[in-house]
Amino acid sequence: MALKASDLKIGDTRTERVVENLTRTQLVQYAGASGDYNPLHTDEVYVTQVAGYPSVFAHGMLTMGLSGKVVTDWVGADRVRKYGVRFTNQVWPGDSLDTTVTVTAIRNEDGKTFADFSVSTVNQDGREVVSGSATALIDA
């Protein structure tokens, strides 16, 4: 059942743990599904000896995908009309991430009703890794 404007008010918020103890295998899984085989995300030898990082790290798009689950769990998988983020810090194997999605506006445009949300994902140290927003089409 689709979300209604009357189900939401500004400031309503949801937080979910979107990944617990991120594994290198999940980075490989994401590389295979998305087609982004950048060795920065899967090749510990390259990344430590050539690229100069302490370990492989997550694709930004994986963190964006993990975070987006909290939006789609709330509004429905077919209701998202905008989703945008900035990648503010890298995500590493072993990280656990929590995403908070908060209603920032409910508005009408061209006879349709939309809800706007802020999206923020933090790691286990409270450091923000993704900061963004989303918009969903909802029922009036």
Added chain:
Amino acid sequence: MTKITFPVEASHIMMFARSIGDTNPAYQAGADSVAPPTFPQSVAQFDPDYYLRPKPGQPWFGSGKTASGVEGKAPSSGGLHAEQHFEYFRPLRPGDVLTVEYGPGKTWEKESKRAGKLTFRERVAEYRDQTGELVCRATLVGVTTERPVAQG
């Protein structure tokens, strides 16, 4: 610029949803599935020249016998993803055969304490279906750093 043909397939959606740890049944409904919001990025699979996929007979900058298959490659080359923005006009569904076209984007520079000079490049992709209808617009901002991003 190049146009890429991106056939949206149910099994690809299922694999993609698994890779982001999302068990939503909407992504495992076969022909009735919808695609997760970040799925359009996997158009990379259908770009014959995608530079972040190893190709037979060509050197690859990841490790093999040596730590990199391409000598003299600068550290942190390949760049990082700074921002990503999607606008959807409807969800992507199996059976869509999308034509993806990249338009020009802005380039700008910024100085950073953690990584030196940053060069940002924006790339806008439009995804259109078989009828020419705009389904999704994706804006990627990539950043090339002067040195690896300092941690801590």
